[in-house]
Amino acid sequence: MTVTAVVGAQWGDEGKGRVIDHLASRAGMVIRFQGGWRTDTSGCRRWDDLPAEARAYLERIAGLAAAPIRFVSVGPERSQIIVRC
Numbered sequence: 001m002t003v004t005a006v007v008g009a010q011w012g013d014e015g016k017g018r019v020i021d022h023l024a025s026r027a028g029m030v031i032r033f034q035g036g037w038r039t040d041t042s043g044c045r046r047w048d049d050l051p052a053e054a055r056a057y058l059e060r061i062a063g064l065a066a067a068p069i070r071f072v073s074v075g076p077e078r079s080q081i082i083v084r085c
Contacts, residue, residue: 032060032064034056034057034060035053035056035057036053036057037051037053037054037057039051039053039054041054041074042074042075042080043074044074044082045079045080045082046082047072047082047084049082050072050074050082058072068084069084070083070084070085071083071084072084
């Protein structure tokens with residue numbers, strides 16, 4: 001079975017939903033919603049420092065992808081990478 005995952009779409013004038021229209025014509029859509037968070041995560045350096053909502057979001061992605069999350073970037077600096085063993 002082939003699985004198509006949409007990780008982004010072009011919504012500018014040149015796109016106008018063509019990608020989504022094309023995919024919708026070939027497959028059924030499954031949309032999952034996950035709550036968010038408004039807490040700044042740039043100061044987080046350990047998994048447990050992340051807000052509970054962020055950890056739940058990452059765990060959901062890991063479960064859907066059937067792959068563990070080993071690294072989480074919370075900013076542009078090297079020191080802003082959480083390494084999860």
